[in-house]
Amino acid sequence: MTRHRKVFALVAALLLGAPGPAFAWSNHGLLTYWTFKDTAEVAAAPDVQAEPLDAFLRDQEQAIANLLEAQEIWARANVPTYPPRPDELAFKVDALRDDAARRKAFAEALRIAPNTRFALFTQNLPGFSRSGAKTMPFAEVSTLREPAFSMMRFFRLEPGETVPALLVLASSSDEPDFGVDINCWDDSPSEWGKRYKFGKLPFGNPALDFATQAPFHMGFFHQSWLIYKAAPFVARTYPELRAHQFIGLARLAFRTGHPYWGWRFAGMAMHYVQDLAQPYHASILPGVSTLRMIATNTVAMVGWKGPKDAMVVLASNRHLAFERYEALLIYRDTAAGGKSPLIQALQAKARDGVYPKWSDLYLRDVVTQEAFDFGEALSTALLAAFPPKYVSDPSYDFGASGGSGALISEVAERTPEQRAEIEGAVVELMGHFGAHSRNLVRALGSTKERND
């Protein structure tokens, strides 16, 4: 077997072993809420009136057709490894079709799952008590099974109801995890996958629905050239496409007097940006050099499989344990009223101007580069602060065992130095998360432009 084939096998195993039902940050809604809670751009923006997606699509059919055509031309020119959208999926004006047919055509032109709910909903977020609002089951918001570890709650929104912009934006920042990117591949068990021509699922198990969304929610843009040469599928991740699509739709909706959908699409675009700020979504194996990956794989080739199998399990365990820890912290700090280093880091605006202005390359050159570069520090911090069972024991499977709900108190038992490492890493990453989220909203145009 050539060296390239060996690396290919290891990378494939790592990505197959990637945690399935983990959706990066476990609750984008809460993090987005705290990020924008006191900002002029969102918290002080005018309230908006909820309207069904069909009303927006009907009203702006021609403008949407023009936009999606321009986006396709952009993607072909700007997204590396982009598989062109088949022409027959283009969104065309047809005033005579019914709402369901128009909505299906819209989803197909975007090449997202056509059964995406696009329900009118809000999440349960602090400071917004909508009196009389009815709760809404998970299944009416998402086409996926409710994750075992989920603290999200939903409320129904009625057409015409007035809601704060911040509530719409934060609620929809979780939406891409509700089935938008499911089964869009040639080998997906869906009616639409074969027609979308994205090719086969680049990595992961095509039979597991949640695994099929990963290549849209991860961006492996900064691995060594050797990895791409040996395992070209690693380059087939498309979060840039999704962010571009939903940013364009948000701008169009704001411009044409549909601010509810402006914020809603903005929240969806923001999800992809936030996912990519997580080092485990921007790197195949944070903290492990290409050389070590190859060495580990080489010993596996001569029969000593232990290190390679261990690497796969450990990568998954660290990814999941870190996200669980962050989720527990944000719920704890929210319940305590929102004064914590984590929430201060989300809100630290001084950081925003440190980054270049938003552009088509922002996700690739700024967000994922930063997340990739931070992988080693995060991995070191996890090893220092988490119980060794979760991050260093390949015989333990964090995901399959349900993980731990007591991570905060377990970390509290470590020495102050050990704790400081992981606390510092979380604060740093929340700083990235907040700044990139705000920079995205600024890229949508000023509040004034949006309201004109």
Ligand SMILES: [Zn+2]
């Ligand atoms: Zn996601």
